[in-house]
Amino acid sequence: MEQIESSIKPIPFAGEAVYAKLSDLTYFEGLKEMFSSDKLQEKGVDIDWNKVTFTTDSVTIPTPMAQISLRICDRDPFKTIKFELGGIPVEANLWIQISPVDAVRSKIKLTVRYDIPFYLKPMLKGKLSHLPEGLERLGDMLAAISY
Numbered sequence: 049m050e051q052i053e054s055s056i057k058p059i060p061f062a063g064e065a066v067y068a069k070l071s072d073l074t075y076f077e078g079l080k081e082m083f084s085s086d087k088l089q090e091k092g093v094d095i096d097w098n099k100v101t102f103t104t105d106s107v108t109i110p111t112p113m114a115q116i117s118l119r120i121c122d123r124d125p126f127k128t129i130k131f132e133l134g135g136i137p138v139e140a141n142l143w144i145q146i147s148p149v150d151a152v153r154s155k156i157k158l159t160v161r162y163d164i165p166f167y168l169k170p171m172l173k174g175k176l177s178h179l180p181e182g183l184e185r186l187g188d189m190l191a192a193i194s195y
Contacts, residue, residue, distance in 0.1 A: 049161050049162070050161065050162050050163070050164075050165050051159060051160070051161045052159070052160045052179055052180050052183055053157060053158070053159045053160075053183075054158040054159070054183045054186070054187040055157075055184065055187065056156070056157050057155060057156050057157070057187045057188065057191035058149070058153065058154075058155050058175050058191065059153065059154050059155060059156060059189065059191050059195065060152070060153055060190060061152070061153070061154060061194075061195035062136060062151060062152055062153070062154060062195075063126050063127075063146045063147065063148040063149070064126050065195040066146050066154050066195050067125060067126045067127075067129070067146055067155065068123035068195075069193065069195050070129055070144055070146075070190065070191050071120065071129050072102060072104050072116075073102050073103065073105065073107050073120065074102050074103065074104055075111065076102060076107065077102040082111045096110070096144070096159075105146055106119040106120065107119075114135045114136055115135045116133070116134070116135040116136055117134040117135050117182070118131050118132075118133055118134075118142070119131060119132055119134060121141075126146060126148075127144060127145065127146055127147075128145050128146070129143070129144045129146075130142070130143050130145065131143075131144075137165060137168065138162060138163070138164050138165070138168065138172075139162065139163040140160065140161065140162040140163075141159065141161045141162075142159070142160050143158065143159040143160075144156055144157075144158055144190070145157045145158075145159070147148055150165055155188075156187065156190060156191065157187075158183055158187050158190075160179065160183055164176075
């Protein structure tokens with residue numbers, strides 16, 4: 049199992065508000081337009097964002113190769129949200145850890161753990177090198193949300 053962690057991101061909102069928004073994935077449905085940009089298509093991300101579905105506990109993304117899902121598998125109210133990736137032959141989890149600073153501020157840290165079958169490692173090696181940067185960007189995006 050490999051593990052990558054983001055840096056700690058300060059958030060100018062209470063931990064309860066951060067947890068409430070991030071633990072309900074239907075919130076992110078309103079952000080579809082942000083992801084359906086030409087910049088993503090230029091990078092080879094060809095997803096029909098109109099077919100992406102959101103529920104309280106999961107996001108399902110149909111791709112030409114598989115139906116990928118990100119599902120909340122565990123919640124520890126106001127502290128941790130744990131996700132698991134499904135639909136691909138890679139075992140992967142994402143944790144969002146939320147820590148209060150005071151009554152109106154908090155901080156988050158993201159952790160990804162993954163286990164790639166040996167036969168896929170050569171094919172994914174280049175893509176995996178971008179994972180730390182992507183995790184930092186995701187952390188920055190989550191820190192920028194108005195909770």
